[in-house]
Amino acid sequence: MTPHKSKTNLDPYHKWLGIPPQEQPANHYRLLGIDLFEDDADVISIAADRQMAHIKTFATGLLGCQSQQILEELARAKLCLLNLNNKDRYDSKLRIDLAASGSIPSPHVLNSARVTMGVPEITGEQINIVTVDDSLVGRLKNNRERKQHSKLRQVLRLILSIASFAVPLAIGYAVLSERGFFEGKVKQAVRQELPDAPPRQTPRQTRALPKKRALPKKRALPKPISIRPVAEKITPATLPVINPLAVLPKHISLPDSEVSDPVPILYLKESAQLSFAGSDGIFIVDGTVAWKKSEDTPPVDIARIMHEKEHIVFAWNIGVPEKAVTAITNSILQINEGAFQSFVALREPVVGNPLVLDLKKPISRVICNCENLPPAEDIYFDFSGASSLPKHVASGSDFHTLKVREESLLRYSTQDPIKTRLAIRKRGNVVMVEITSAYLLPSGDEEVLAIPRGAKKRKEIENLIMSAENATEALPGLRTYRSRAFSELSSAESMKTSYVANGVLINDPSLVGRKNLRIRNANREIAATEENIERAEYLIKNKGAFLRELESLNRISEFAQRLINIENYSYRFYTTSGEHQIDLVV
Incomplete structure (x- = not known):
């Protein structure tokens, strides 16, 4: 595993996983962020899932290839450490590598290395003896002796500190006891608690027993490290199945159609097979992307898609028709690897209003x-x-x-x-x-x-x-008001417009005009009033x-x-x- 850096000199192992350059390439335990030679399968599985979930956040954008490479390394580390036989072989090799490089593991790693020295490691039908260099054994012993001396010095300091407080207190207690300071109080307390107790004997009747010398506390021996029992032979059906295509993004962006240089678009193994899903007019032949405008027209080569250093690179041909660009941009890239299958859209959605x-x-x-x-x-x-x-x-x-x-x-x-x-x-x-x-x-x-x-x-x-x-x-x-209007109409209609003069009936035009005007006004008022009454009745x-x-x-x-x-x-x-x-x- 080689650390990969982009054009911006970004070290993803250092920035994303906290692994400095001097610790690269990192072992499986360092990649997962757990202790060396961790035995708990749950700890290993949870740590792997946590790291993979963190790396998936960098799967899109310019750093998608680096994130996919690290995700594959994390998947390999998880698969190796969850298999007992593979983990034992990997741990044995890692101990030898650490000894050869002069790296000093943590104390629990030393105990694990000390216990497994010379223990046969059974894998299937073959038995291999793990041997360790004598120089490693010598360094382990020296480290252990230095730690024992350091602990002894700490115990001596603690004893001297306690003695500096206890000796003055003991001298003061002895002086006060000789003067009888505690005698009355002790007798009173004994009478209250034990009223029927026999009288206390004088010092002449008892002989003081010599004080026993305190034995030094025994150092607690380190708990023996349990050696993992040899696991039964694991069949391929019981191995955990990891989908290598699960880390692929759901959609990617193709380069601009005016750019004819190869551009990496995916991090993928060479064993993967590429095709276009659900599109009869676009297909791949020997790394060349061809497009058919219709069933009657011959295919036209519009782009190249190929493997290059564990990457899928894409390059447009020069002078690609606009309809061909639209067709391939709105298509799905199908990826098959073994029994696994994945689909990647060749355009990223736009965020709308x-x-x-x-x-x-x-x-x-x-x-x-x-x-x-x-x-x-x-x-x-x-x-x-x-x-x-x-x-x-x-x-x-x-x-x-x-x-x-x-x-x-x-x-x-x-x-x-x-x-x-x-x-x-x-x-x-x-x-x-x-x-x-x-x-x-x-x-x-x-x-x-x-x-x-x-x-x-x-x-x-x-x-x-x-x-x-x-x-x-x-x-x-x-x-x-409508009744009055009708009365006015009746009065206007009965109005006389003629008179008799010298025995002759004469019609007065002025009276005729006045009568007609009164009739028109009365009819108009009646119509308006009836309309208002009808409107009022409707509203009510x-x-x-x-x-x-x-x-x-x-x-x-x-x-x-x-x-x-x-x-x-x-x-x-x-x-x-x-x-x-x-x-x-x-």
Whole structure:
């Protein structure tokens, strides 16, 4: 394993795993970040998973090749250390390498090395004896003796410290005892605790026994290290299966079509087989990528894809047609290695603008804006953010596979009929989705769900309710005024327009004009009054309906506020290549 550095002189082993250059190449234990010769399989497995998860965060971008190389080394280390026979062989070789390089392992490694010296290591039907150089044994003994002397000096210092406090206390106690300072107190305590105890004998009746000399504490011997029993022969079926393609990214970016120099795009073994999945018009022949515009046209070589130093490199040919670039950019690279298979999209999705239901506008739009778009009929829209809406039913096309010129209608599980329509449109070379929301009032009027329109509608309904209240008060006066108008009409019609002079009946034109004017005015007042009465009766009759519409509008306003609080609805534009989906905008 050789440390790999990019053009920027980045040492991934040092920066990502904390392994300095002087410790490279690192052994399996150093790569996993665990103690040398660790025996616990759970510790090994968890450490390997932790390191691989950390390295996967660098899998995209310019450092993807280095991360894939380190991931493969971590996978090999995990597979080796989880197999008992392989681990024993690797540990024996590592001990010899450490001894030859003069590296001094940690104390538990020395004990492990001391126990396994000369112990046969059985692997299958072969028995090998692990031998260690005499110089290593001498260094191990010298290290052990130095540690024993160091511990002895620490014990002596501790004894001297205790003696410096204990000796003055003992002398003071002896002086006070001779003066009888403790005698009365001791007798009193003995009488309280043992009232029936026999009298204390004088010093003349007892003979002081010589003090026993304290034996030095025995040093605790190191616990014997258990030697791993020889494992039974492991069959290939019981070995852990590791997918070497699991570390590959889900999508990569191809170089610009104007660049004809080879560019690494993947870190992959030479044993892997490459092909294009779900695309009949693109195929690989001996490292050459060919493209067929149609079934009747011959294939055209557009690029080269090949192995080079454990990398997959890609290079465009000069003068590649734009349709060919679009076709290969919107395709899937299929990778087979043994029984394992992986698929990698040859384009990275673009982060689009957030989809927000802006209720200050009647329509919200999101645009599929990226390079090398496939044909519009091959673009799909997935409104996954619909799961955050209180939808009841959906009609029309599925809002997970919405295509151009298709619509999907979401009806919400609310008391009032509210719906959202999603329609994918094509405007020139641009594909977009238009989102409109509307509601239906009890009167049957369908209104756009927008804050300005809702405020205007509420004002209209409030004016109708106020007019109905005024009409209730004005209706009796309107009916009285209509009766007076009819009386005026009768009076105008009975008005005389002639007189008798000298026995002759004479019609007065001025009186005829005045009568006609009175009749017209009376009819006009009657018509206007009847219209007002009819309007007032209508408002009074429908006042309850107006109140219900106002309540419904208030509930719709609350629902609209809930939509505003959801600031970003998740969505994506994608295309397909066979059974695989390729994200365009997310």
